[in-house]
Amino acid sequence: xxxxxxxxxxxxxxxxxxxxxxxxxxxxxxxxxxxxxxxxxxxxxxxxxxxxxxxxxxxxxxxxxxxxxxxxxxxxxxxxxxxxxxxxxxxxxxxxxxxxxxxxxxxxxxxxxxxxxxxxxxxxxxxxxxxxxxxxxxxxxxxxxxxxxxxxxxxxxxxxxxxxxxxx
Numbered sequence: 001x002x003x004x005x006x007x008x009x010x011x012x013x014x015x016x017x018x019x020x021x022x023x024x025x026x027x028x029x030x031x032x033x034x035x036x037x038x039x040x041x042x043x044x045x046x047x048x049x050x051x052x053x054x055x056x057x058x059x060x061x062x063x064x065x066x067x068x069x070x071x072x073x074x075x076x077x078x079x080x081x082x083x084x085x086x087x088x089x090x091x092x093x094x095x096x097x098x099x100x101x102x103x104x105x106x107x108x109x110x111x112x113x114x115x116x117x118x119x120x121x122x123x124x125x126x127x128x129x130x131x132x133x134x135x136x137x138x139x140x141x142x143x144x145x146x147x148x149x150x151x152x153x154x155x156x157x158x159x160x161x162x163x164x165x166x167x168x
Contacts, residue, residue, distance in 0.1 A: 060158040081151040096146040
């Protein structure tokens, strides 16, 4: 008597059995998983009130200093954008087509010089296209640098939300 074994059928059977056992194991693992305990909304964020509350922010005012008369604050960290030490209400909105900041600050002769009462000159970094020509300083502001208020903000008398523990 001669016995023949179909090797291909045996391999298919092993693969099918392996798939069934893997599916069964995954199903058992999913059944044993329990949902995490919910997080209370009062423990999220800086505010310790409900996320459904709409608290009014504390009132504050921006500097009323006329350009050239404000005192500069120290920068928050190395290479941080400086804050604007004067009122900018009349200059808003700052856009690529309407940038009144350039009237006083686009003065290449004053770059690197600090003279009390005179506008701080826009630095070379704002005339350099860091994406396409990082080594080339141009004579015109780069398009990404036209909207000054993206990085520079007016100084305001505001109580901090949290204590700053940042160290350089």
